[in-house]
Amino acid sequence: MSLRGRRLLIAAVVLVAAALAAGRLLKHARAQLVPAYVAVGDDARALLQPSLGRQVAVLLGDLRPHPVRPHLIALTFDDGPYPVESPLLLEQLRALHVPATFLLIGRDVQQFPGLARAIPAGGNEVENHTFSHPDLDRMTAAEVERELHEGAGALESAGLHDRALRTRMRPPHGRYTLATIQAAQRAGFAVVLWTDDPGDWRTLTPQAIVTHAVAHATAPEILLLHSGKLATIEGLPSIVGRFRAAGYRFVTVGELLQAVPEGELNDPQRHVLGG
Numbered sequence: 001m002s003l004r005g006r007r008l009l010i011a012a013v014v015l016v017a018a019a020l021a022a023g024r025l026l027k028h029a030r031a032q033l034v035p036a037y038v039a040v041g042d043d044a045r046a047l048l049q050p051s052l053g054r055q056v057a058v059l060l061g062d063l064r065p066h067p068v069r070p071h072l073i074a075l076t077f078d079d080g081p082y083p084v085e086s087p088l089l090l091e092q093l094r095a096l097h098v099p100a101t102f103l104l105i106g107r108d109v110q111q112f113p114g115l116a117r118a119i120p121a122g123g124n125e126v127e128n129h130t131f132s133h134p135d136l137d138r139m140t141a142a143e144v145e146r147e148l149h150e151g152a153g154a155l156e157s158a159g160l161h162d163r164a165l166r167t168r169m170r171p172p173h174g175r176y177t178l179a180t181i182q183a184a185q186r187a188g189f190a191v192v193l194w195t196d197d198p199g200d201w202r203t204l205t206p207q208a209i210v211t212h213a214v215a216h217a218t219a220p221e222i223l224l225l226h227s228g229k230l231a232t233i234e235g236l237p238s239i240v241g242r243f244r245a246a247g248y249r250f251v252t253v254g255e256l257l258q259a260v261p262e263g264e265l266n267d268p269q270r271h272v273l274g275g
Protein backbone atom coordinates (compact mmCIF):
# COMPACT_ATOMS: atom_id res chain seq x y z
CA MET A 1 0.00 0.00 0.00
CA SER A 2 1.30 3.48 -0.84
CA LEU A 3 2.08 5.98 1.91
CA ARG A 4 -0.99 8.00 0.85
CA GLY A 5 -3.14 4.88 0.99
CA ARG A 6 -1.90 4.05 4.50
CA ARG A 7 -2.59 7.60 5.69
CA LEU A 8 -6.12 7.45 4.32
CA LEU A 9 -6.70 4.10 6.02
CA ILE A 10 -5.45 5.42 9.37
CA ALA A 11 -7.64 8.53 9.01
CA ALA A 12 -10.67 6.35 8.26
CA VAL A 13 -10.02 4.14 11.31
CA VAL A 14 -9.65 7.20 13.58
CA LEU A 15 -12.91 8.68 12.23
CA VAL A 16 -14.85 5.46 12.76
CA ALA A 17 -13.49 5.12 16.32
CA ALA A 18 -14.44 8.73 17.10
CA ALA A 19 -17.94 8.24 15.68
CA LEU A 20 -18.43 5.08 17.79
CA ALA A 21 -17.25 6.86 20.95
CA ALA A 22 -19.55 9.83 20.27
CA GLY A 23 -22.46 7.47 19.65
CA ARG A 24 -21.89 5.69 22.97
CA LEU A 25 -21.65 9.02 24.78
CA LEU A 26 -24.89 10.27 23.22
CA LYS A 27 -26.71 7.04 24.01
CA HIS A 28 -25.63 7.27 27.64
CA ALA A 29 -26.55 10.96 27.84
CA ARG A 30 -30.01 10.23 26.46
CA ALA A 31 -30.49 7.48 29.05
CA GLN A 32 -29.43 9.93 31.74
CA LEU A 33 -31.95 12.49 30.55
CA VAL A 34 -34.80 10.21 31.59
CA PRO A 35 -35.36 10.86 35.29
CA ALA A 36 -35.08 8.00 37.77
CA TYR A 37 -37.46 9.65 40.20
CA VAL A 38 -40.08 12.41 40.10
CA ALA A 39 -41.21 13.77 43.48
CA VAL A 40 -44.73 15.05 44.10
CA GLY A 41 -43.57 18.66 44.11
CA ASP A 42 -41.27 18.45 41.08
CA ASP A 43 -41.75 20.29 37.82
CA ALA A 44 -42.40 17.10 35.80
CA ARG A 45 -42.22 18.93 32.49
CA ALA A 46 -38.72 20.24 33.22
CA LEU A 47 -37.58 16.72 34.16
CA LEU A 48 -39.20 14.89 31.25
CA GLN A 49 -38.54 17.47 28.57
CA PRO A 50 -35.16 18.88 29.55
CA SER A 51 -34.00 22.12 27.98
CA LEU A 52 -31.21 22.08 25.42
CA GLY A 53 -28.97 23.65 28.07
CA ARG A 54 -29.61 20.75 30.43
CA GLN A 55 -28.99 18.22 27.64
CA VAL A 56 -25.64 19.83 26.84
CA ALA A 57 -24.73 19.97 30.56
CA VAL A 58 -25.39 16.23 30.94
CA LEU A 59 -23.40 15.45 27.82
CA LEU A 60 -20.47 17.59 28.97
CA GLY A 61 -20.79 16.25 32.49
CA ASP A 62 -19.78 12.85 31.15
CA LEU A 63 -16.46 14.29 30.07
CA ARG A 64 -15.61 15.76 33.48
CA PRO A 65 -14.62 13.78 36.54
CA HIS A 66 -17.62 13.53 38.89
CA PRO A 67 -17.40 13.85 42.63
CA VAL A 68 -17.77 10.39 44.11
CA ARG A 69 -21.43 9.46 44.49
CA PRO A 70 -22.83 7.17 47.17
CA HIS A 71 -22.52 3.54 46.15
CA LEU A 72 -26.11 2.64 46.95
CA ILE A 73 -28.34 0.35 44.92
CA ALA A 74 -32.07 -0.27 45.25
CA LEU A 75 -33.35 -3.51 43.74
CA THR A 76 -36.95 -2.96 42.64
CA PHE A 77 -39.28 -5.81 41.68
CA ASP A 78 -42.36 -5.06 39.60
CA ASP A 79 -45.61 -7.07 39.56
CA GLY A 80 -47.09 -9.91 41.54
CA PRO A 81 -47.31 -11.39 44.01
CA TYR A 82 -46.95 -14.80 42.33
CA PRO A 83 -47.57 -18.13 44.11
CA VAL A 84 -44.36 -19.82 42.96
CA GLU A 85 -41.87 -17.05 42.22
CA SER A 86 -42.60 -14.62 45.08
CA PRO A 87 -41.71 -17.06 47.92
CA LEU A 88 -38.56 -18.13 46.04
CA LEU A 89 -37.56 -14.51 45.50
CA LEU A 90 -38.13 -13.62 49.16
CA GLU A 91 -36.08 -16.63 50.24
CA GLN A 92 -33.27 -15.63 47.89
CA LEU A 93 -33.25 -12.06 49.21
CA ARG A 94 -33.24 -13.33 52.80
CA ALA A 95 -30.29 -15.62 52.06
CA LEU A 96 -28.39 -12.71 50.50
CA HIS A 97 -29.33 -10.31 53.35
CA VAL A 98 -30.60 -7.81 50.81
CA PRO A 99 -33.72 -5.66 51.27
CA ALA A 100 -35.70 -4.81 48.16
CA THR A 101 -38.65 -2.73 47.00
CA PHE A 102 -41.75 -4.49 45.65
CA LEU A 103 -44.16 -2.72 43.30
CA LEU A 104 -47.34 -4.76 43.72
CA ILE A 105 -50.44 -5.02 41.53
CA GLY A 106 -53.62 -4.49 43.58
CA ARG A 107 -55.63 -7.10 41.70
CA ASP A 108 -52.99 -9.77 42.30
CA VAL A 109 -52.67 -8.83 45.96
CA GLN A 110 -56.44 -9.40 46.29
CA GLN A 111 -55.92 -12.87 44.87
CA PHE A 112 -52.90 -13.73 47.03
CA PRO A 113 -53.07 -11.59 50.18
CA GLY A 114 -51.01 -14.03 52.23
CA LEU A 115 -48.13 -13.84 49.76
CA ALA A 116 -48.29 -10.04 49.85
CA ARG A 117 -48.22 -9.97 53.66
CA ALA A 118 -44.99 -12.02 53.67
CA ILE A 119 -43.11 -9.33 51.72
CA PRO A 120 -42.41 -6.62 54.36
CA ALA A 121 -40.52 -9.04 56.62
CA GLY A 122 -36.79 -8.70 56.09
CA GLY A 123 -37.00 -4.94 55.66
CA ASN A 124 -38.62 -4.97 52.21
CA GLU A 125 -40.63 -2.00 51.06
CA VAL A 126 -44.01 -2.13 49.25
CA GLU A 127 -45.00 0.44 46.65
CA ASN A 128 -47.92 0.89 44.26
CA HIS A 129 -47.99 -0.58 40.74
CA THR A 130 -51.70 0.27 40.12
CA PHE A 131 -54.76 -1.91 40.61
CA SER A 132 -55.04 -3.62 37.21
CA HIS A 133 -51.64 -3.01 35.51
CA PRO A 134 -53.00 -0.99 32.56
CA ASP A 135 -51.23 1.21 30.03
CA LEU A 136 -51.53 4.47 31.98
CA ASP A 137 -50.38 6.50 28.97
CA ARG A 138 -53.73 5.70 27.31
CA MET A 139 -55.84 6.74 30.28
CA THR A 140 -57.32 10.03 31.41
CA ALA A 141 -55.93 11.71 34.50
CA ALA A 142 -59.03 10.67 36.45
CA GLU A 143 -58.53 7.03 35.43
CA VAL A 144 -54.86 7.15 36.41
CA GLU A 145 -55.79 8.51 39.85
CA ARG A 146 -58.46 5.84 40.29
CA GLU A 147 -55.99 3.05 39.38
CA LEU A 148 -53.56 4.32 42.00
CA HIS A 149 -56.11 4.78 44.78
CA GLU A 150 -57.73 1.40 44.08
CA GLY A 151 -54.31 -0.24 43.99
CA ALA A 152 -53.41 1.27 47.37
CA GLY A 153 -56.82 0.28 48.75
CA ALA A 154 -56.33 -3.35 47.71
CA LEU A 155 -52.89 -3.47 49.33
CA GLU A 156 -54.18 -1.98 52.57
CA SER A 157 -57.17 -4.34 52.65
CA ALA A 158 -54.70 -7.23 52.42
CA GLY A 159 -53.00 -5.96 55.58
CA LEU A 160 -50.09 -4.00 54.11
CA HIS A 161 -49.44 -0.70 55.83
CA ASP A 162 -46.24 0.63 54.28
CA ARG A 163 -46.66 4.37 53.86
CA ALA A 164 -44.84 4.04 50.53
CA LEU A 165 -47.81 2.28 48.93
CA ARG A 166 -49.77 5.54 49.24
CA THR A 167 -46.88 7.80 48.28
CA ARG A 168 -44.78 6.08 45.60
CA MET A 169 -45.78 4.40 42.35
CA ARG A 170 -44.29 3.01 39.18
CA PRO A 171 -46.22 2.97 35.88
CA PRO A 172 -46.83 -0.54 34.43
CA HIS A 173 -44.94 -1.55 31.26
CA GLY A 174 -42.76 1.55 31.72
CA ARG A 175 -45.46 3.44 29.82
CA TYR A 176 -46.16 7.01 30.78
CA THR A 177 -46.52 10.49 29.40
CA LEU A 178 -46.04 13.85 31.05
CA ALA A 179 -49.80 13.80 31.76
CA THR A 180 -49.48 10.40 33.49
CA ILE A 181 -46.76 11.68 35.79
CA GLN A 182 -48.70 14.83 36.58
CA ALA A 183 -51.84 12.80 37.35
CA ALA A 184 -49.83 10.60 39.73
CA GLN A 185 -48.39 13.71 41.39
CA ARG A 186 -51.87 15.17 41.83
CA ALA A 187 -52.97 11.91 43.45
CA GLY A 188 -50.09 12.35 45.94
CA PHE A 189 -47.67 9.87 44.38
CA ALA A 190 -44.01 10.29 43.58
CA VAL A 191 -42.99 8.34 40.47
CA VAL A 192 -40.20 5.79 40.85
CA LEU A 193 -38.56 4.95 37.53
CA TRP A 194 -35.06 3.44 37.25
CA THR A 195 -31.45 4.02 36.27
CA ASP A 196 -31.13 0.61 34.58
CA ASP A 197 -33.59 -1.76 32.91
CA PRO A 198 -31.94 -5.07 31.99
CA GLY A 199 -35.17 -6.18 30.26
CA ASP A 200 -35.74 -9.27 32.42
CA TRP A 201 -39.46 -9.21 31.55
CA ARG A 202 -38.38 -10.75 28.25
CA THR A 203 -37.21 -14.25 28.97
CA LEU A 204 -33.48 -13.82 29.33
CA THR A 205 -30.86 -16.12 30.79
CA PRO A 206 -29.64 -15.30 34.31
CA GLN A 207 -26.22 -14.53 32.80
CA ALA A 208 -27.68 -12.01 30.32
CA ILE A 209 -29.40 -10.14 33.17
CA VAL A 210 -26.23 -10.10 35.28
CA THR A 211 -24.09 -8.96 32.34
CA HIS A 212 -26.47 -6.09 31.55
CA ALA A 213 -26.69 -4.94 35.17
CA VAL A 214 -22.92 -5.00 35.61
CA ALA A 215 -22.27 -3.20 32.31
CA HIS A 216 -24.77 -0.41 33.12
CA ALA A 217 -23.96 0.16 36.79
CA THR A 218 -24.36 3.68 38.11
CA ALA A 219 -23.88 5.32 41.49
CA PRO A 220 -26.50 5.59 42.86
CA GLU A 221 -28.66 2.98 41.15
CA ILE A 222 -32.30 1.91 40.91
CA LEU A 223 -32.37 -1.46 39.15
CA LEU A 224 -35.66 -2.42 37.48
CA LEU A 225 -36.40 -6.14 37.81
CA HIS A 226 -39.52 -8.34 37.77
CA SER A 227 -40.64 -10.66 40.52
CA GLY A 228 -42.21 -13.29 38.27
CA LYS A 229 -39.03 -14.39 36.52
CA LEU A 230 -37.01 -17.41 37.64
CA ALA A 231 -33.98 -16.25 35.63
CA THR A 232 -33.93 -13.04 37.68
CA ILE A 233 -34.06 -14.96 40.96
CA GLU A 234 -31.28 -17.22 39.70
CA GLY A 235 -29.11 -14.26 38.66
CA LEU A 236 -29.50 -12.39 41.96
CA PRO A 237 -26.52 -13.89 43.83
CA SER A 238 -24.20 -12.82 41.01
CA ILE A 239 -25.68 -9.31 40.81
CA VAL A 240 -25.43 -8.88 44.58
CA GLY A 241 -21.90 -10.31 44.62
CA ARG A 242 -20.63 -8.06 41.84
CA PHE A 243 -22.09 -4.85 43.29
CA ARG A 244 -21.00 -5.69 46.85
CA ALA A 245 -17.46 -6.39 45.64
CA ALA A 246 -17.50 -2.88 44.12
CA GLY A 247 -18.44 -1.39 47.50
CA TYR A 248 -22.19 -1.01 47.01
CA ARG A 249 -24.76 -1.24 49.80
CA PHE A 250 -28.26 -2.53 49.07
CA VAL A 251 -31.13 -0.31 50.24
CA THR A 252 -34.85 0.17 49.67
CA VAL A 253 -36.07 3.06 47.53
CA GLY A 254 -37.17 4.86 50.70
CA GLU A 255 -33.68 4.54 52.20
CA LEU A 256 -32.14 5.66 48.91
CA LEU A 257 -34.31 8.79 48.85
CA GLN A 258 -33.22 9.63 52.39
CA ALA A 259 -29.54 9.17 51.59
CA VAL A 260 -29.24 10.79 48.17
CA PRO A 261 -30.40 14.21 46.96
CA GLU A 262 -32.87 13.89 44.09
CA GLY A 263 -30.58 15.77 41.73
CA GLU A 264 -27.92 13.07 42.13
CA LEU A 265 -30.46 10.29 41.65
CA ASN A 266 -31.50 11.89 38.37
CA ASP A 267 -27.93 12.40 37.22
CA PRO A 268 -26.27 9.13 38.26
CA GLN A 269 -22.60 8.56 37.76
CA ARG A 270 -21.57 5.76 35.46
CA HIS A 271 -19.62 3.16 37.40
CA VAL A 272 -17.35 0.47 36.02
CA LEU A 273 -17.56 -2.59 38.24
CA GLY A 274 -14.26 -4.39 38.64
CA GLY A 275 -13.53 -8.10 38.32
Ligand SMILES: [Zn+2]
Nearest residue numbers: 078079172173
Ligand atom coordinates in the same frame (compact mmCIF):
# COMPACT_ATOMS: atom_id res chain seq x y z
ZN1 LIG B 1 -45.53 -4.28 35.79
